[in-house]
Amino acid sequence: MSQVSSARRWAIDVRPLRVPAYRRMWFGNAVSFFGFQLTGVAVAVEMYDLTRDSFWVGLIGVAGLVPLLVFGLWGGAVADAIDRRKVLLASSSLMWASTAGLLAQAVFQVGSPVLLLALVAMQTTAFAVSSPTRQAIIPRLVGTELVPAANTLGFTTSSGSSVAGPLAAGLILAAWGTDTGVQVAYTVDAVLFSLSFWATLRLPSMPPEGEHRSMGLRSVADGLRYLATTPVLLLSFAIDIVAMVLAMPKALFPEAAEERFGGGAAAGWLFSAIALGSVLGGLTSGWTSRVIRQGRVLVAAVIAWGLAIAAAGLAQQLWLAVVLLAVAGGADLVSAVNRQSILQTYAPDRLRGRLQGVNITVVAGGPRLGDLRAGTMAGAWGLPVAWVGGGLAAAVLALALAMAFPALLRYQIRSPHG
Structure with a gap:
């Protein structure tokens, strides 16, 4: 009996799935994110095939950065001002259109890196509005x-x-080759996103609570003002920026797969390894619901992320790189859960959309800056320096921030709302 009880304490908590509305949203997110990941690999591989340059792969992140900065913040204000279900339906329509555009340019073999970047920017605009709304x-x-x-x-x-x-x-890429494989990936994404759109349609109406609110710059500024006066939230964002900008190596995966690990399916393994570790971490995450000192756990997880990324950059065997990236992914899962839980429980509902807008700007914008950082460093100093140096720098700077501004280390889940 004690072994069963212990297993339940460690096993993932599935109680939220008993709520029908959450269950439908969870299902829609699951299928759409699978397709989104297919597209993410396909875009990177297509770009590298067109240009033979990791710098252009890094520019994919830059193409999404401006929409994230603008529409992430504004999308959060919209989510606080009007029915959040309607916001999701509108942004999901734009997301589907961008996926259709990626498929069309691949089918007609346009071969334009600039068009590829433009479609990524369009897709990111939709993501920047929908993601804070969902959260x-x-x-x-x-x-x-x-x-x-x-x-x-x-x-x-x-x-x-x-x-x-x-x-x-x-x-898919190994079976069909780059040209046809990219088309198949985009097609699957479009079909799966249609299922996600159906799940969004089934969500209940979610009008804003309280008085009518503006969707303009003043509303955005109110959210930023609250964040600036809340050290715990501000530091949680800062430490995530450090982790993603300095230690995210994804822009280096196509080059590493071809030059170090022999090509073929290696790119798929590298792109999936971090997430594999997150899955394993999530399946044994029952303990996360009982964490009181979420700030300390967040800091420790970010340091572990940076060190594991650095170690993976030294690996000369694919299996070892995958294992170390998986360790980093487990740390990232712990970091993400604690950071998001701090934000959702610390901030009042009237500000959640705007703060989630800031969050998505940080969470999704950080890796894009990380892509640019990694691609630029790889072009200047080579793959090992870009990969290993970034991971070590992230771990050191995260520790330094936490020690210099200890509000996050002192935070406990039972702290009163700011």
Whole structure:
């Protein structure tokens, strides 16, 4: 009996799935994210095939950065001002259109890196609006008590898609070659996103609570003002920026797969390895719902992420690189769950959309800056320096920030709202 009880304490908490509205959103996110991961690999591989340059692969991240900065912040204000279901439906329509555009340019073999970047920017615009809206909905669907469990389920499922998606992309590219394989990947993404759109249609109406609110710059500024006066949230964002900008190596994966690991399905393994570790971390994440000192756990996870990324950059065997990247992925899962739970339970509902807009700007914008950083460093100093140096720098700077500004280390989940 004690062994069964211990297993339950470690096993992932699935109680949020008992809530029908959350369950439908969870399903839609799962299938759409699998397709999104197929497209992510396909875009990177197509870009490298067109240009034979990791710098252009890094520019994919830059193409998404401006839409994230603008529409992530504004999308959060919209989510606080009007029905969040309507916001999701509008942004999902734009997302589907961008996927159709990627498929069309591949089918007609346009061969334009600039067009590829433009379609990525369009897709990121839709993502920047929809993502903070989805996250702002969660506390109202499941209640405050189940927020950490719901976040863990969401991150674990998306990580599972991040494993299966790149692996499937690698198999598709190996079986059909680059040109046809890219077309197949985009097609599957379009079909799966249609299922996600159906799940969004089934969500209940989610009008804003309280008084009518503006969607303009003043509303965005109010959210940023609250963030600036809340050290715990500000530091949680800062430490994530450090982790993603300095230690995200994804822009280096196509080059590493071809030059170090022999090509073939290696790119799929590299792109899926971080997510594989996140899945394993999520499946044994029952303990995360009982964490009180979430700030300390967040800091420790970011340091572990940086060190594991650095070690993976030294690996000369594919299996070892995958294992070390998986370790980093487990640390990333712990970091993401604690950071998101702090944000969702610390901030009041009237500000959640705007703060989630800031969050998505940081969470999704950081890796894109990381892509640019990695691609630029690889072009200037080579793959090992770009990969290993970034991981070590992230670990050191995260520790330095936490020690210099200890508010995050002192944070406990029972702290009152700011």
